[in-house]
Amino acid sequence: MTKRTITVTIRIPGIRETIRAYNQLPDDASDEMRVASLRIANVVAVDIRAAARTNPQSALMVPTVRAAKDRVPVIKAGGARRVGRNRVPAYKVLFGSEFGATTLKQYRAFQSGGYWFFETVEKDRDYITTKYLAAAQWVFMKWGRGG
Structure with missing residues (x-):
């Protein structure tokens, strides 16, 4: 089955080493990091929703933008949810609203960097x-010495 969402995991310098270090800590430390990452992703998701409201096509994607719980901040958009007056699945509108198109007139002009999702991230x-x-740092200070 094809992927029907955009999932963005934000790149952070030193993240691989950090995740490797999480594996040495208790599960509760990972849970706390998941909560902190979700909080960060929620703030960014709000900004992405605001950016999506600048165009009628991307505004259809606003209800599909959400933060996901993970050890790193993750934001998803799209999916099978039906949007617009023609009730098409969100994934059919997602990429045209984000990157534009060269032939379809309902979308903005093609732009490889994206208009609202990746630009906001x-x-x-x-x-x-x-x-x-x-x-x-807070999680490592708390759990690195035994919780």
Whole structure:
């Protein structure tokens, strides 16, 4: 089956080493990191929803943008939910609204960098990195010495 959502895992410097270190900590430490990552992803998801409202096609995607619980901030958009007056699945509108199209007139002009989803994630990169590293440091300080 084809993938019907965009899932973005935000890239953070040193993340692989951090996740490797999580594996040495108790499960409760990972749970706390998942909660912190979800909080960060929720803030970014709100920004993405606001950016999506700038165009009628991308505005259809607003209800599908959501944060996912993981050890790193993850945001998803799209899916099989039906949107618009013609009730088409969101995944059929998602990529045209994000990247544009060369032949379909209902979408903006093609732009390889994206219009609202990836552009907003990139804009929020410093916030994401700062908050995530602060949360990771707090979790390691708390659980690194035995909880």
